[in-house]
Amino acid sequence: MTANLIKQADKVLAGTYGRFPIVLKKGQGCRVEDNDGKSYLDFVAGIAVCNLGHAHPAVIKALMDQAQELFHVSNLYYTVPQVELATFLTTHSFADRVFFCNSGAEANEAAIKLARKYFSSRGEDRFRIIAMEKSFHGRTMGTLSATGQKKIQAGYEPVLPGFDFAPFNDIEALRQAITPLTCAVMLEPVQGEGGLRCPRPGYLRKVRELCDEKDLLLIYDEIQTGIGRTGKLFAYEHENVEPDIMTLAKALGNGLPIGAMLARESVASAFTPGSHASTFGGTPIITAAALATLKTIMAEGLVQRAWETGQYFRKRLEWLKSEHEVVEEVRGIGLLLGIKLKCAGAEVVKACMQKGFLINCVQDHILRFIPPLIITREDIDALIGCLDEVLGTEK
Numbered sequence: 001m002t003a004n005l006i007k008q009a010d011k012v013l014a015g016t017y018g019r020f021p022i023v024l025k026k027g028q029g030c031r032v033e034d035n036d037g038k039s040y041l042d043f044v045a046g047i048a049v050c051n052l053g054h055a056h057p058a059v060i061k062a063l064m065d066q067a068q069e070l071f072h073v074s075n076l077y078y079t080v081p082q083v084e085l086a087t088f089l090t091t092h093s094f095a096d097r098v099f100f101c102n103s104g105a106e107a108n109e110a111a112i113k114l115a116r117k118y119f120s121s122r123g124e125d126r127f128r129i130i131a132m133e134k135s136f137h138g139r140t141m142g143t144l145s146a147t148g149q150k151k152i153q154a155g156y157e158p159v160l161p162g163f164d165f166a167p168f169n170d171i172e173a174l175r176q177a178i179t180p181l182t183c184a185v186m187l188e189p190v191q192g193e194g195g196l197r198c199p200r201p202g203y204l205r206k207v208r209e210l211c212d213e214k215d216l217l218l219i220y221d222e223i224q225t226g227i228g229r230t231g232k233l234f235a236y237e238h239e240n241v242e243p244d245i246m247t248l249a250k251a252l253g254n255g256l257p258i259g260a261m262l263a264r265e266s267v268a269s270a271f272t273p274g275s276h277a278s279t280f281g282g283t284p285i286i287t288a289a290a291l292a293t294l295k296t297i298m299a300e301g302l303v304q305r306a307w308e309t310g311q312y313f314r315k316r317l318e319w320l321k322s323e324h325e326v327v328e329e330v331r332g333i334g335l336l337l338g339i340k341l342k343c344a345g346a347e348v349v350k351a352c353m354q355k356g357f358l359i360n361c362v363q364d365h366i367l368r369f370i371p372p373l374i375i376t377r378e379d380i381d382a383l384i385g386c387l388d389e390v391l392g393t394e395k
């Protein structure tokens with residue numbers, strides 16, 4: 001059954017993913033189960049998506065209730081869940097307005113379009129955006145052009161013009177990259193795909209000051225860092241350095257496809273009827289589930305819990321480093337954590353999977369741990385035990 005399904009999959013699915021040879025069937029909390037009944041502790045969580053874990057009753061209920069009521073209508077009309085979700089997001093962030101879409105890449109597309117529209121509506125033809133080296137902003141033509149990794153762009157040239165790059169954490173290089181045509185700076189407050197790279201203390205504030213000095217918009221891509229992942233609802237709250245535009249997706253719907261682009265009123269007002277759109281964006285069935293996700297995260301204190309559990313997890317990873325020569329560095333913040341290895345990570349990921357733990361690897365040698373925010377210390381100890389064994393056999 002499993003072997004046949006994999007054979008069929010490899011025949012009919014686009015070959016865009018190198019998939020692991022398991023077929024996942026069920027999920028509950030921090031565990032998933034495959035077709036053969038084997039259970040795994042899930043430290044991937046759909047890539048920082050299922051913050052409440054799998055099959056959370058509050059999300060299921062919101063989805064079922066809304067399904068009975070109304071699945072979808074056009075954005076030509078108002079609906080209650082969409083307005084409530086936008087109200088929640090603006091109440092809990094710097095932003096005044098929200099544009100809903102269906103993925104992270106789409107949210108970033110909206111951010112790029114808004115930044116350009118903002119300046120064109122002021123009669124200025126500034127359109128260039130400075131993004132960061134090793135950034136990741138998505139796979140559409142626009143967002144891959146904003147992504148500072150050659151491997152993401154390779155084969156799709158020519159990329160969209162209008163993007164410049166500066167190394168992350170280097171304020172002087174950023175200043176150098178500014179030209180009279182620059183309109184915005186776009187960055188992830190913690191680089192996820194780029195290898196769990198955190199900003200140095202004070203860096204984001206300096207970026208903000210530079211943007212203010214040069215009249216540039218500051219765009220945060222919080223698609224991976226948002227919704228409690230780093231121990232704050234949004235990662236920018238750690239140093240309270242607000243952007244003008246922010247994008248969300250991943251954990252916003254706990255597994256349902258949704259993206260959002262948030263902005264201050266003065267910037268958001270550049271979007272007027274007809275300037276941007278999405279058929280499914282903010283559709284009632286998805287926004288109802290996203291609202292339930294956010295309300296549950298708040299009601300259960302999961303943002304603070306992510307911070308505390310993250311501190312514990314980090315300590316355990318530091319211990320692992322002290323025990324294993326092959327661990328070079330512990331990285332990340334909150335429950336967005338990783339260890340940099342002196343060897344390739346792929347074999348470690350495979351060995352952990354065999355032992356019943358799902359983890360993943362970015363940039364070839366950095367293991368990333370992004371479990372549901374409800375992960376327990378016992379679960380973390382179990383993973384550390386597994387890694388201790390697996391790394392013990394690595395040379």
Ligand SMILES: *Cc1c(COP(=O)(O)O)cnc(C)c1O
Pocket residue numbers: 102103104105106108136137138139188192193221222223224249250
């Ligand atoms: C995942 C991710 C994206 C892309 O989101 P999709 O929903 O896959 O389009 C963009 N930016 C960051 C920081 C991400 O982690």
